[in-house]
Amino acid sequence: MTARLIHRFDVALGRYIPEQRLFLRSEDSTRFVRLTPSSIFLIGSGAAVLVAWAMISSALLLMDGIGAGNLREQARRDQALYDTRINALAEERDRRVEEVLAAQERFSLAMAEVSKMQSALLASEERRRELETGIEVVQKTLRRTLAERDQARAAQAQLVAKIEGTEQGDDTAKPRTADMQDMLAFLSSALDTAAMERETVAADAAAAYELAEALAYERKLVEQRNDRIFNTLEEALAISVEPLDKMFRKAGLSTDELIDEVREGYNGIGGPLVPIAVSSKGSAATPTADELRASELLNRLDELNLYRIAAEKLPFAMPLKSAFRYTSPFGMRRHPTTGRYSMHEGADMAAGHGTPIYATADGVVTKAGWVSGYGRMVKIKHEFGLETRYGHLSRLRVKEGQRVSRGDRIGDMGSSGRSTGTHLHYEVRVGDTPVNPTTYIKAARDVF
Known part of the structure; x- marks a missing residue:
């Protein structure tokens, strides 16, 4: 049955694949091998399958190599991008640190300049008070001199009237008249001296008023300069504190509690006692507006320092x-x-x-x-x-x-x-x- 099926299969294939004979010759004989259509078909099919398998395997190996190369290239590109990003972040961090250090240095220089300006302002204020006191003394002296001049003129008028009345009398009044004339000459000389002194005092008072106006103008310029410096320092402090405050809040921390804890841990004070400045009225000197702003800036600087201490104590790095x-x-x-x-x-x-x-x-x-x-x-x-x-x-x-x-x-x-x-x-x-x-x-x- 099997041989019959094989024979039918060979007959069917014989139409497309003819039977082949393979001759093998030797010196004394000749042999041949008959290849039926089914044998030829099986040999061809096996060769085709082998060739197809070789081609598919080569293609798979080639695709795998190409894919691995692409993955390695992509990994290298990702690593390069990551390194570039890390370097950029490091440079940005360094720039931020340099900006904070520069802001702190500018703040220190500005505070030193403010201290110098405050010293100059206090000195000018002291000179102004001295000039006001001198002007008041000069005015009192001038008023007293004018009153004495008016009294001397009245006395002179009375003496002149008496002299004119005694000249019409007897001769016994002549010595008395001579005395009156001497007194009159003395009073005239005193009046001339008082007038010269009054003019001198008036000139000194005018110069004092001009100096007081110049000092007031200079004080106004110093106040404007101080106001610009204070505004610059306040803006610098606000810019320095804002990123630190935002950093703590992003981490879910309460900045008020952190600052209080740091302040409690760094609260040592001491030093020699310094007497408080007392005014002439016996009460403590009232701080000026610039002194209040400087005190507020020092408080903000202390707050910035507390933020810095807290940042070093917390794991932000x-x-x-x-x-x-x-x-x-x-x-x-x-x-x-x-x-x-x-x-x-x-x-x-x-x-x-x-x-x-x-x-x-x-x-x-x-x-x-x-x-x-x-x-x-x-x-x-x-x-x-x-x-x-x-x-x-x-x-x-x-x-x-x-x-x-x-x-x-x-x-x-x-x-x-x-x-x-x-x-x-x-x-x-x-x-x-x-x-x-x-x-x-x-x-x-x-x-x-």
């Missing part, structure tokens, strides 16, 4: 200064080793093995050693109840109880503990409650 990649964010995720969904209480940042890791704020190292799950871990306690953790390190560079500052190197990146590869597990905790560390990093992006 980056734990890595080299290029890295975020591999796992804060929040719920599928655990890389167990495969179950669980809470990820930090942020994972991957870079090369041994990458330096830095403290993100001032604080005290409370743990530097092996912790289950974290591997080699550094735990730092900061002000205001905050704590940062750095896990999976390959090397520790700090010890427990050591005080560190922001930017100090505390370890090297590794893959110790429960980890699938080299990375840093970075946590921020507030009162032992984990919070998203990228909130602090993003809040400080436009400041540091």
Whole structure:
């Protein structure tokens, strides 16, 4: 039955594929091999399948190579863009720091200039008071001199009347008349002297009035100059404080509570006692408007300094200064080793093995050693109840109880503990409650 089917199949194929014979000759004989149409079909089909398989495999290998090259090229482009962005952010941070330092330097110079102007203003005010006192004394002297002149003129008139009356009398009045004439000459001389003194005093008074007007004009110019300086300083302080205040609010922190806590921690005072300036009326000297504005500026400068101290005490800096990649964010995720969904209480940042890791704020190292799950871990306690953790390190560079500052190197990146590869597990905790560390990093992006 099978041979019959094969024969029918050969007959059908014979119309398209004729039977072939393959002759094999030797020295003494000749042999041949008969190739039926079905054998030829099977051999051709096998060769076609083999060629097709070779072509498909070559195409797949070629496409895989092209795709891998494209992925590597895309990865290189992404890495270059990322490095460019990181460099731009670092340059922007450096520019911001330079602007803040320049603003502080300008503020210090302006405060020194304000101090000089206030000293000059106080000196001019003292000269004005002295001139006002001198003018008042001159006016009193002038009024007294004019009164004496009027009295002398009245006495002169009375003496002249008496002399004219006695000249018509007897000769016994002549000696008396001579005395009257001498007295009259003396009074005339005194009147001339008083008139000269009055003119001198009037000229001095006119000069004093002109000097007082010049001092008043100079004082007005100084006040205008001081007002411009105060306005510039107030604007500079507002520009300096605004980004810091925005940074704290983005991190979900109360700026008033932070400032109060920093002020309580930095409240030492002392020094020798200095007597309070007392006016001639016996009461304390009333501060001027410029003194009140200067006091307000000093308060704002103190507030800026408190913001700066608080920023150094809180984890706003980056734990890595080299290029890295975020591999796992804060929040719920599928655990890389167990495969179950669980809470990820930090942020994972991957870079090369041994990458330096830095403290993100001032604080005290409370743990530097092996912790289950974290591997080699550094735990730092900061002000205001905050704590940062750095896990999976390959090397520790700090010890427990050591005080560190922001930017100090505390370890090297590794893959110790429960980890699938080299990375840093970075946590921020507030009162032992984990919070998203990228909130602090993003809040400080436009400041540091």
